[in-house]
Amino acid sequence: MxxxxxxxxxxxxxxxxxxxxxxxxxxxxxxxxxxxxxxxxxxxxxxxxxxxxxxxxxxxxxxxxxxxxxxxxxxxxxxxxxxxxxxxxxxxxxxxxxxxxxxxxxxxxxxxxxxxxxxxxxxxxxxxxxxxxxxxxxxxxxxxxxxxxxxxxxxxxxxxxxxxxxxxxxxxxxxxxxxMAAADRFRVILRGQGGHAAAPHSCRDPVIAAAGLIQALQTVVSRSCPPAETLVVSVTEVHGGDAFNVIPDSVRVSGTVRYFNPEIGALARQRMKAIIDGIAAAHGMEADYEYFEGYPxxxxxxxxxxxxxxxxxxxxxxxxxxxxxxxxxxxxxxxxxxxxxxxxxxxxxxxxxxxxxxxxxxxxxxxxxxxxxxxxxxxxxxxxxxxxxx
Ligand SMILES: [Zn+2]
Ligand SMILES: [Zn+2]
The missing domain is CATH 3.40.630.10 (Zn peptidases)
Structure with missing residues (x-):
């Protein structure tokens, strides 16, 4: 050398x-x-x-x-x-x-x-x-x-x-x-209504909604992002519930979004909002969605x-x-x-x-x-x- x-x-x-x-x-x-x-x-x-x-x-x-x-x-x-x-x-x-x-x-x-x-x-x-x-x-x-x-x-x-x-x-x-990619961060809080795990019909269960949301967020990459572009959506945190027999009031889901093209970042942010709002509505609950832009x-x-x-x-x-x-x-x-x-x-x-x-x-x-x-x-x-x- x-x-x-x-x-x-x-x-x-x-x-x-x-x-x-x-x-x-x-x-x-x-x-x-x-x-x-x-x-x-x-x-x-x-x-x-x-x-x-x-x-x-x-x-x-x-x-x-x-x-x-x-x-x-x-x-x-x-x-x-x-x-x-x-x-x-x-x-x-x-x-x-x-x-x-x-x-x-x-x-x-x-x-x-x-x-x-x-x-x-x-x-x-x-x-x-x-x-x-x-x-x-x-x-x-x-x-x-x-x-x-x-x-x-x-x-x-x-x-x-x-x-x-x-x-x-x-x-x-x-x-x-x-x-190197842009690194954004997001946080979703699904607010339902907790209650006895044996009476789910009287609750609005944010755990089920979160499960659907985590799956659906991957479609931003697989169905909305043009295949020749690069995008990563990773859910990295799920927080909710404290007991085996209690449906919690809310569940928090957080993660990161990585991309090279700012237009793809904007697309991801907007598609995620549509999915979050849609899933929350389908399960009869509110969703708080926060998106933080990181390094470009x-x-x-x-x-x-x-x-x-x-x-x-x-x-x-x-x-x-x-x-x-x-x-x-x-x-x-x-x-x-x-x-x-x-x-x-x-x-x-x-x-x-x-x-x-x-x-x-x-x-x-x-x-x-x-x-x-x-x-x-x-x-x-x-x-x-x-x-x-x-
Ligand atoms: Zn480092
Ligand atoms: Zn370093």
């Missing part, structure tokens, strides 16, 4: 940063120690400007080298409310808080690139290093945009990478078009994908530069791509089990330190390619 030769010796330092951040994980918008660590390191590298508190706990570093275009590179810094179960020397010191999505590794990769770029300056223009808070469900990317990220730090394009367990360690995948789909820009792929090829080679089918997970990098051209891709974290690298959001997960220099080299190669000297 042709890691940039001046980045290879940073492996030990990057591993130390990564493990330090891993050991001190912080949840969304509480990344105070992490942000301070990042800002102190950036200043130590000689990054020209370091601004803290962008989008609450976000940090932005700016590297200038003459006039020219500007490119944004992004890492996320937040951890998850998971109790770390693996026993490792740098295990989380905070109860029920863990870097189980590898954002510690993303942060260390971008720090490595920052140190290299600050030292070598083999680019013309500006590099904006974006360390964002709160990727896990709290839209830290949007918080930075709302705090004027793109006005205060103008950039032509922005790039990000997420580690992916199961893909070969250090492989890089940048694929065109939608790559993450859609890569064609020019940016070309640039990212070219940089990936120089680092990971033909064999290590892969194409990935879209995934129905969601990612708040989508907000950046709604505003600016850019690309979001994956760096392989290795096979499951290798170095304890189990799946994302797993209590045994760990970022694979052997890929840190690859990720940093990718960012550096992208900058040197997109902001060439002369």
């Amino acid at each position: 042709p890691v940039i030769s001046r980045i290879a010796p940073l492996h030990d330092a990057m591993t130390a940063w990564r493990r330090d951040i891993h050991q001190h994980p912080e949840l969304a918008y509480a990344e105070h120690r992490t942000a301070r660590t990042v800002a102190d390191l950036l200043r130590g590298f000689g990054v020209d400007e370091v601004i803290e508190g962008v989008g609450q706990t976000g940090v932005v570093g700016v590297l200038r080298n003459g006039p020219g275009n500007s490119i944004g590179l992004r890492a996320d810094m937040d951890a998850l409310p998971i109790e770390e179960l693996a026993d490792r020397p740098y295990r989380s010191v905070h109860a029920n808080t863990m870097h189980a999505c590898g954002h510690d590794g993303h942060t260390a990769m971008l720090l490595g690139a920052a140190r290299y770029l600050a030292e070598t300056r083999r680019f013309t223009g500006t590099v904006v290093l974006v360390f964002q808070p709160a990727e896990e469900g709290q839209a830290g990317a949007k918080a930075m945009i709302d705090d004027g990220l793109f006005e205060r730090f103008p950039m032509q394009a922005i790039y990000g990478v997420h580690n992916m367990p199961g893909l070969p360690a250090g492989s890089l995948s940048f694929s065109a078009g939608p790559i 789909p993450t859609v890569n820009w064609p020019e940016a994908i070309e640039a990212a792929r070219a940089a990936a090829l120089t680092v990971a080679g033909e064999d290590g530069t892969l194409d990935q089918a879209p995934r129905m997970f969601a990612e708040d990098f989508s907000y950046f791509l709604q505003e600016k051209p850019g690309a979001y891709g994956f760096i392989g974290n290795g096979e499951s089990g290798e170095l304890g690298c189990t799946g994302l959001h797993n209590p045994h997960y760990d970022f694979n330190d052997t890929i840190l220099t690859t990720g940093a080299s990718f960012f550096a190669a992208l900058v040197e390619r997109e902001l060439p000297v002369g």
Whole structure:
């Protein structure tokens, strides 16, 4: 793997940063120690400007080298409310808080690139290093945009990478078009009339209505969504009833809707309402339907994908530069791509089990330190390619 030769010796330092951040994980918008660590390191590298508190706990570093275009590179810094179960020397010191999505590794990769770029300056223009808070469900990317990220730090394009367990360690995948889905949430409360289980005729049973509803919601995907489009409707929570001989008053059904095309999202939302209202009416009860829009789909820009792929090829080679089918997970990098051209891709974290690298959001997960220099080299190669000297 042709890691940039001046980045290879940073492996030990990057591993130390990564493990330090891993050991001190912080949840969304509480990344105070992490942000301070990042800002102190950036200043130590000689990054020209370091601004803290962008989008609450976000940090932005700016590297200038003459006039020219500007490119944004992004890492996320937040951890998850998971109790770390693996026993490792740098295990989380905070109860029920863990870097189980590898954002510690993303942060260390971008720090490595920052140190290299600050030292070598083999680019013309500006590099904006974006360390964002709160990727896990709290839209830290949007918080930075709302705090004027793109006005205060103008950039032509922005790039990000997420580690992916199961893909070969250090492989890089940048694929065109939608790559991650929109992730909406819904909640339905069916309000009937409870009573004695032995006298169902004198009740309006929300359990039966919920059973019908859960089945019928799947027809949104199978009968209403055009077959060539992508849609997932998953009912993931059913709550109702406390006793074997009591029909409850109400049942709550919740779940998630995933799609790439916003028109399909709108179709699902509206078809779900029709089905919910119809089932409630058929069973003689009221239905409360709430629908919450989550992260939009993450859609890569064609020019940016070309640039990212070219940089990936120089680092990971033909064999290590892969194409990935879209995934129905969601990612708040989508907000950046709604505003600016850019690309979001994956760096392989290795096979499951290798170095304890189990799946994302797993209590045994760990970022694979052997890929840190690859990720940093990718960012550096992208900058040197997109902001060439002369
Ligand atoms: Zn995650
Ligand atoms: Zn993540």
